[in-house]
Structure formats: structure tokens, C-alpha cells
Amino acid sequence: MKTLLEQTIFQTAPWVMPEEPREIQDIFRSKGKPVRFSLGEMIPHGIEKAAVHLLTKGVVLFGYYDAGDRLQVFNILLPGRCVGEFDAAACPDRSVAFPINAACVRPVEALSLDRCEYVSALRSSTSLMETAMRSCIWKHHCTMEGMICNYTLPVEMRLRVLLYSLIEAYYRLSEGGWNPIPVPLSVTAFATVVSSNRSWVSRLFSQWSSEGLLKKDGRMLLVHSSLFDPIRGNKNLREIARTRAA
Secondary structure (H helix, E strand, O other), X not given: OOOHHHHHOOOOOOOEOXXXXXXXXXXXXXXXXXXXXXXXXXXXXXXXXXXXXXXXEOOEEEEEEOOOOOEEEEEEEOOOOEEOHHHHHHOOOOOOOOOOEEEEOOOEEEEEEEHXXXXXXXXXXXXXXXXXXXXXXXXXXXXXHHHHHHHHOOHHHHHHHHHHHHHHOOOOOOOOOEEEOOOOOOHHHHHHHOOOOHHHHHHHHHHHHHOOOEEEEOOEEEEEHHHHHHHOOHHHHHHHHHHHHO
16 A cells, blocks of 8 residues: 555656646736846735736746745746736735745746736636646645655755756656756755755765766756666655655
8 A cells, every 4th residue: 555655745846836727828928917027036926916927037936034044945936837826816805925935046027917817817717717726736746845855855866856857847858868957047046945055066066077967068057867867756756755754
């Protein structure tokens, strides 16, 4: 009989939020207003006059600041993902300040929609509401898997999983060859997502580079498919997590 761990984790890409369904994106493309946010800026959500935003460019880290003023990351939001949709759906008729931050780690462009207009669009169709519900479930899985990775896997494995998740968000891994990381993150951002520090991530990158598993082409980071051999398959990750938790 499968354990709860085996039944529920490592079925989606940890940290990397799944793309919004086409039907949801179409709402923004037909009614949304273009907006921009600068590097380092926080995208407002869950507060008075806040909107729901569909990212069309850039990268956002979604999480909270702990007692040590360190960002603890739940998700990475890439183009095609929303900011503020949970707040709007949970409290469509009033403004609530949620202690979750959406930090821009790259300049962001988005399509913005008033929260009431967003909720109204969802309510116009039972099919849209069902689509949004299924999307929320997958997002929840993604968030939980990122947290489970950070709590159960060693830093080296967390970083491998993150790189693999970023690749899988855009294309299938090229077996036996080099794979560009399609999301331009700084070493600091990588470290923040996996709940580590810059020096640890830099050390791992240097080690992998010397082992012929990682290289740079200009500003592009490339990793060899064999870097992911230790995490191939859900069973491998579950065994690592179980061993560390024991």
C-alpha cells in the first residue's frame, strides 16, 4: 500500500507555478490593461484597489518575509501566470491585506484587471469557474511540493529539482545533451528559492562546472542532462526525502 508521501508529492514541478489555462488568459487578453513593474518592486495584491495581473514578461517570486527579514519562496511566477487571483476569488467584495509578497526579480510586464471584473468574468460561466478551480488545485500542489522539497531534500538535490522544473516549464529535457535554463535568475534568486544562501549555490555551480555538468554561454546557463540522473523519477525523490526525514 502506498504511503501518503508516495501518493501526493513530486507529481508536478515544485516551485514553478503552472501556466494559467487558455480560457483564463483570454479574459486578460480581451479586457486587461498593460502595466509594468520594475526590478525589485512588489506587485500589489489583496489590498484596496488592487487588481489581478497576468504576467506577459518577467519573473516574480511569491512568498513571505520571515522574522529575519528573509524571503521564503512559495512559487516562481513566469509569463502566463497570475498574481492576485487567489485574493480576488477568496474575498471578491472586500479588500484584505494578505501577508504574501510578489517580488519582481526581473522587470515585469503584465495585463491588469480590476478584481471585481475578474471575478465577474469567472462567474459568467460555470465552465470558467470549474477551470479556475482545477487550476487552483494544481497551483496548491505546486506550492506544497516546493515546501516539501525545502523541508526534506538536501540543498544539492533542491537545486537540481529547481533547474529541472524550470526546464520542464518550457520544453522537454534533451537527453544526453546540454539544456539551456530558460529563466534568467541570479545566483541570489536561485538560493532564495531553495532556501539556501548565495555561497552554497555558487559552490555547487562551480563544482558542477568542474565536473562537466554545467557551463555558461554568454549569459545563458546550460546544464547537461546527466545532472538530473540522481532525481530521475518520482521514486528517487521520495527515497531521498524519506531517508533525510528518518
